[in-house]
Structures are given as structure tokens and as C-alpha cells.
Amino acid sequence: MNEIAERYRRRAAAFEDKIAAVRPEQWADPSPCARWTARDVVRHIVDMHDVMLRPLGLALSPAPSVDDDPLAAFRAARADVQAILDDPARAGQQCDTPAGRVTAERNIDQVISDDLPLHGWDLARATSQDDTIHPEDVERGWAAMGALPPGLLEKFRTPGAFAPGVEVFGPEVKVGADASPQDRLLAFIGRDPGWKA
Structure with missing residues (x-):
């Protein structure tokens, strides 16, 4: 496989x-x-x-x-x-x-x-579904974020850096030290883990 x-x-x-x-x-x-x-x-x-x-x-x-x-x-x-x-x-x-x-x-x-897992969270949160991200995807996502070179991370956070109107990450959201791995990952890419419609 x-x-x-x-x-x-x-x-x-x-x-x-x-x-x-x-x-x-x-x-x-x-x-x-x-x-x-x-x-x-x-x-x-x-x-x-x-x-x-x-x-x-x-x-x-x-x-x-x-x-x-x-x-x-x-x-x-x-x-x-x-x-x-x-x-x-x-x-x-x-x-x-x-x-x-x-x-x-x-x-x-x-x-x-x-x-897919990250936007799956967006869709789930928008429509009141289970928004749990598969633990393997959270782990892989966090590892990938940690491996980003600082220059590339800055580009990801700059609106329009890749194409007009394209924003890859938003500004990092602050979460508590006791936040779950999923919430830390979401906050890192600019999502508010506590967001509600």
C-alpha cells in the first residue's frame, strides 16, 4: 500500500x-x-x-x-x-x-x-459536527509546523504572498499552557479553537 x-x-x-x-x-x-x-x-x-x-x-x-x-x-x-x-x-x-x-x-x-483535516475542522465547527481531528493528523501537522523555515512561515502568514487574496495562515492565536495538541495546532495556524458560529 x-x-x-x-x-x-x-x-x-x-x-x-x-x-x-x-x-x-x-x-x-x-x-x-x-x-x-x-x-x-x-x-x-x-x-x-x-x-x-x-x-x-x-x-x-x-x-x-x-x-x-x-x-x-x-x-x-x-x-x-x-x-x-x-x-x-x-x-x-x-x-x-x-x-x-x-x-x-x-x-x-x-x-x-x-x-483536509484542518478544513474539515472548519466545516465541522461551522455546521455543529464532531470537530475532532484524527490524532495522527494532529501529530503530523504539528511536526510539519515545527519544521517550517522561519522565512517560509513568515510568507505563510503574509496575505497575498503566494497569490492575490490567498492567505495560508492567520496570526497565531494565544492558547493556555494546558491546551490540547489539536487546539495548539489550530492556534498556530491562526484558528481560534474556541470559535463558535
């Missing part, structure tokens, strides 16, 4: 379950991401799946829009990315990314796969 492919499969399944549990009237509810509704969180995730395909000269397959059917839009995008990860030749293809030249599977693992 390919560890990266399986990690993405697990995370994408968890995110899909959260989309499926959203009630129709909740899609316009605010999320912990400033200026984003619950629907916008899913839109971002679907858009980032498309970003993962571009370095390979690919685009998302035709599918309903997030406005029309968020669940169908995500399922289609998920299938496109999983197909790359399940194909050793495509998964190992080198591509140019903002982080340098890496394999397609590494780009997917470090970007959209790592985003």
Missing part, C-alpha cells in the same frame, strides 16, 4: 462524510475562516484539488459546481486526485510547485492532503 495514497484516502473520506452531514440550510453559515461560509470551505478544497492537477497538465473532470452540489463536486475532485496517487507513474511525476520541484504525490500530500 502507498502510504501517501492511503493517508489521502482516509482524510478525503472523513471530509466527504462531513460534507454529507451538512444540512441544506447550513451552507450559508459562517466558518472559522474569516469571510468564508461553510460552502466556501468546500469550494476552497475543490479548487485546491484543481491546483494539484495543474502541474501535471491536467484539470478537474466535469462535475456539478460547489454551488449546485458540494458533495458531488468534492467526490469528483477526490476521484481525480486519488487516480493520480493510485498510478505509480503519475504519482512519481516531477512537477514545479511554489515549494520547488517535487513529485506529484509529495505535492498532494503536503498541500491538499494536509489541508
Whole structure:
């Protein structure tokens, strides 16, 4: 089994379950991401799946829009990315990314796969679902944050550093010394772990 492919499969399944549990009237509810509704969180995730395909000269397959059917839009995008990860030749293809030249599977693992648990928290919190992040994802996320070079961390916290309107992390939120690992991770990337709609 390919560890990266399986990690993405697990995370994408968890995110899909959260989309499926959203009630129709909740899609316009605010999320912990400033200026984003619950629907916008899913839109971002679907858009980032498309970003993962571009370095390979690919685009998302035709599918309903997030406005029309968020669940169908995500399922289609998920299938496109999983197909790359399940194909050793495509998964190992080198591509140019903002982080340098890496394999397609590494780009997917470090970007959209790592985003799924965090934005899953956003969607869960926006729609009153269980917002527990898998402990393995919390541990991996915290390790990744600790390994970021200071210059890159500063860029992540600078709105528009990667593209107009793109903000990767917000300012770090202060939490108590007794905060859980999940809350510490969320606070580090600029989320208020106590946020409520």
C-alpha cells in the first residue's frame, strides 16, 4: 500500500462524510475562516484539488459546481486526485510547485492532503459536527509546523504572498499552557479553537 495514497484516502473520506452531514440550510453559515461560509470551505478544497492537477497538465473532470452540489463536486475532485496517487507513474511525476520541484504525490500530500483535516475542522465547527481531528493528523501537522523555515512561515502568514487574496495562515492565536495538541495546532495556524458560529 502507498502510504501517501492511503493517508489521502482516509482524510478525503472523513471530509466527504462531513460534507454529507451538512444540512441544506447550513451552507450559508459562517466558518472559522474569516469571510468564508461553510460552502466556501468546500469550494476552497475543490479548487485546491484543481491546483494539484495543474502541474501535471491536467484539470478537474466535469462535475456539478460547489454551488449546485458540494458533495458531488468534492467526490469528483477526490476521484481525480486519488487516480493520480493510485498510478505509480503519475504519482512519481516531477512537477514545479511554489515549494520547488517535487513529485506529484509529495505535492498532494503536503498541500491538499494536509489541508483536509484542518478544513474539515472548519466545516465541522461551522455546521455543529464532531470537530475532532484524527490524532495522527494532529501529530503530523504539528511536526510539519515545527519544521517550517522561519522565512517560509513568515510568507505563510503574509496575505497575498503566494497569490492575490490567498492567505495560508492567520496570526497565531494565544492558547493556555494546558491546551490540547489539536487546539495548539489550530492556534498556530491562526484558528481560534474556541470559535463558535
